[in-house]
Amino acid sequence: MNRIKIAASILLASFSQLTFAQTAPPADLVTIEQNFKKLDVLGSVLYVAAHPDDENTRLLAYLAQEKHYRTGYLSLTRGDGGQNLLGSEQGELLGLIRTQELLAARKVDGAEQFFTRANDFGFSKGPDETLKIWDREKVLGDVVWVIRKFRPDVIICRFPTTGEGGHGHHTSSAILAQEAFAAAADPKRFPEQLQYVKTWQAKRLLWNTFNFGTTNTIRPGQFKVDVGVYNPIIGKGYGELAAESRSNHKTQGFGSARQRGEAPEFFKTILGDAPQNDLLDGVDATWSRIKGGEAIAAEISTIRKNFDVDHPEKSVPALVKLLDQVEKVQNAYWRAQKVKELDNLIAACAGLWFESYTVESTYALGDSIAVYSQVLDRYSDKVKLNSISINGIAKSYNSAIAANQLQSYSINTFAAKITQPYWLQTPHTQGTYNIPDQLSVGNPETQGLLTADFEFTIEGKLIHFERRLVYKFVDPVRGEVYQLLTIAPPVTANVESKDYIFNSTIPQTIQIKLKSFTKASGSISLKPMAGWKVVPEKFDFSNKNKGDEWTVAFTVTPADNQPKTTTLEAVVNVNGQSFSLGILNIKYDHVPNITLFLPAQAKLIDVDLKIAGKKIGYIQGAGDLVPDALKQVGYDVHQLSENEILNGDLSGYDAIITGVRAWNVNERLAVEQPKLMEYVKNGGNLLVQYNNNAGIVTKQIGPYPLRVVNQRVTDEDAKVTILDQQSPVLNYPNKISQDDFNGWIQERGLYFVSDIDPQYKTVLQMNDPGEAPNNGSLVVGNYGEGRFIYTSLAFFRQLPAGVPGAYRLFINLLSKPKNQPLN
Structure with missing residues (x-):
């Protein structure tokens, strides 16, 4: 059955899993x-923390839907540095997903969502590191901007400035909120903002104290509010709404049970006078x-x-x-x-319902877009539609709307701007996104793109409404579906791999997949790269139609014997313009489809790399890109099924790898573990990548005891001490030296092991500044004829980033020497 694209009315009382781009507020x-x-x-409260999932959804729901304050959540980051339990997206791609998860959560609890330019660069042990990497003044300026725009009567922090929140980002969010409390009222601080907003002094700054695990910051006498009350209009208590809201954080695995009954929240006053009876004491909210x-x-x-x-x-x-x-x-x-x-x-x-939509999901920049609008006045004929305006193109109607008769209209506009998230439109540093436009700061999504302005006369008064343009269709299984509309470059160019590893002067083929989103003719070439030879110079194409896809292949060869790393960039010249963008679609059932136009680039890495073995078995974990990285250097990687593990012959695999957090998310590993140990005992090589210390599915991962703990080295430049220079994992097939630990990103490793059985050997030692040396990042143990390795090193970040030393070391871990001691 073909997908039918039709017009139909829809009225939403709550957020739907299938219909994300809600075109009209619930009615x-x-x-x-x-x-x-x-x-x-007339009262407002702003809640401040560091990440998606830090917010107190129960309190937000209570403030927004019981007290009816204008309520906002300022998450300093988009959660870019976290782990993804659903897929392999990392970094800014994960941040895009978690942004949509937060917006879904806000639709449930009724609060608004804001961000700063801070990038979640990964776990940080203290605020000094965090604020240095973030660029303290820029991020502080963003917090001040949100306060001046939102004008909260009360600001509430999730975490304290004294470190009980554990994460350096958490503590930093409180520090910046405290500084911004005063700075927002000071005209000398960030005066450039004052052409758009006015200074603002909140009444008080509170800390929402907590009792998490072993950390209890609630003290007798603290001001408290029972937020577990029941709302008979909604038919739910705020503990129930909170669970529904928090369960949208699916990439973090935060599905929550509904809580019912009394639920006190406690507060400590940080700045301003302390409340006695209500959070907004002293504020006239009428x-x-x-x-x-x-x-x-x-x-x-x-x-x-x-x-x-x-x-x-x-x-x-x-x-x-x-x-x-x-x-x-x-x-x-x-x-x-x-x-x-x-x-x-x-x-x-x-009973006035209206929307504007398209019948295609994607249009090319500059192309004409046919927009269809529908209007329905359910109760009377006293409403007149004056005009519909899209991207400055207005069409006048000046017609009364017959009661309960669906009216349809059409207007042609044009695709004026590529739909790229505003914080990803230019390169960014490790700590902060680049946001040149002050008016974009704080917004969860790009503003001003593809909206329709409806002008009505209701009871003699002109009233304007704005609706976001969406793509609407009917799916044979899901029914009516709305998705975000995408404006693309005329032609996109996707380089096949993110990294190309060269360990000789042998040429490699670089395949580039092109896709046209309009009628197009032009050419594709690679920007010149010093020290590299590219053949051919370019490929021409002509008369491509919308939807056409084709692949070209360039041959790239190092031009000399000098090791080098460079960035390859593909350039498409089409219809008189140049574009260097590929396209990436992210699709999950719980968030809208996300389309991102990534730079059409790849790294060319010339590295001295030897490979032993060929066939790798991979057991999927929470999602990572390690298999793709291994395929890029020539390994045959096969995803192992449970049947193959339990009933197949594993002896043909040179190594078997478990993906990151596999022993947290794959319950069947508890059943499969004996077969994996048998594989090792019979001569196999098993490499286990890091797991969270909470929720490991079996008491013993390896042949001998060890314990995964919440210890990590977050400084990616931390000194690494080699404890066993003779260890085969540091010598075969590549000789590993201190240089191989240069250029690592985000962190050295996470969730190290301790209580290590003597039958394992520890290979490396490292620590963050001011901490004791830790030897739990890499342990190796012989078992029978084979070898078991547990590593907490963050290879899942290093390999996709093309870190040469990480490749060399990881390949050694996969390469079991023959006829010599294994460790």
Whole structure:
């Protein structure tokens, strides 16, 4: 059955797994009642922490949906440096997924989402390292910007400045929040922001104390709030909403059980005066806080009292008159917030539904886009559609909308800008993304792309609404599906591999897959690279149609015998323009499809590399790119199934590797472990990559005892001491020296082992500054005729990054010498 792309109406009361790009706010009676209550509250709270999943979703839900404050979560990072339990995405790719997970969580708990430019560069043991790598002043400026824009009455930190949060990022988030509390009110700090925003002084800064594991920061006498109350309108308590919200953090494995009943949250005052009865003590969160607000509050009370649940449209005339009053409010901040809330409330009560969509998911830059819009006024004929405007192209209608009759419209616009996440549009450092546009700072996604502006006349008043353009289709299994619309370069170029390892002057073939998103003619070439020869100079192409894909192959050869590393970049010249972008699609069921245009680049790495053995068995863990890296240097890598492990002949594998965290996420390894030990005993070579110390599926991973612990070396440049110069893993087939530990990224290793049985030998020793030497990063043990290796070294980061020494050492771990001692 062909996928049918049709128009159909949809009304969402909650976030749907299948329909991500919600085109209209919910308009059910529960939402209307909650929005009436929110309309009557003029208070705001900003929650600050370091990562996705740091936020207290129960407290956020309580603040947003019980107290009806404008509630925000500022996550300093997008979680780029974490691990991914669902797939192999790392770094900024993982950050893209976790951004969408946070947005899904906010749709459940009702808070808003913000970020700074800080990059989650991996675990940090202290704030000094974190703030240095992040560029303290830039990230502080972003926190100040969000505070000045959001204007919170109260700021709440998840972590303290004193280190009990454990992670250096956690502590840094509290330090920066504390500094920003004062800096946001100081016109001398970050004055360049003041052309867009005003200074702002929050009433108080609180720390939301906690009891996590063995760390209890709750003390008698701390101010507390019971956030476990039940909301009869929603039909849930906030512990239930919190679990639904937190369970969106699926890449982190944070599915949560619903909590019901009393749930006190505790707070310590850091700055400002301490609350006595309420978090917003001393803040007038009613309309009385602004001039003329009492009359507005009285009108809201009257409208609510007269509201007819069977006929919400009867409240529209009064709401429109109220909108006139609110638009005259002098306080610009609360005027803007309440006008937006009123606009949506009027549309909901009027039964006014509208959206704009396309029938194709992707368009090329500069191409025409046919946009289809639909409008439905369910309750009356007193609504008139004046115009629809897209990217500055407006079409006037000036027509009344017949009651409950779906109206369809069309307008052609053009693809003006590639849909690239704003923080990934230019190269960035280890610690911070580059964000040249001040107005983009803090936003979860790129703003201003592909939106439709609808102008209606409702009860004689002009009201504007904005809707995001989406791609809509009907899937035979999932039904109606909305996805994000993508604007692509005319032609993309995907280099087959991220890294190409050269260990001789033998040429390699570089394959590049091209895809056209429009009618295109042009050529593709590689930028000149000193010391490298490229044949041919270019490939021409002509009359390619939208959707065409083809592959070209360049031959690249080192031009001399000098070791070198360089960046290969493909350049597509098409229709008079040059582009150097490939395309990457990330698809998971729990988030919208994500499309990213990565630089069309690869690393060429000339390294002295010897390889022994050929056939590798791989047992998948939480997801990594190690198999691809091994294939790139010539290994035959086979993903082992459970049946092959339990019933097959494993003797043909030169080595078997378990992927990162395999012993955490693969419960069947507890059953398969004896067969793997038998493989080792009979002469095999088993390499186990790092596992989290929590939740290992078997009591003993290897042939002899060892214990995985939460110890790591986060300094990627930390000195490495070789403990056993004669160890075969440092000598066969490559001679490993101190130089092989240069150029590592993010960290040396994580989740080292301790309580190591004497039958293992430790090979390396390392430590972070100020800490005791640790020899738990690499242990080797003979067992029968074979060899067992456990390594906590972060090869899963180093190999995809093309670190030469990491390749040399990892290959040694796979290469069991013959006719000589194994360790």
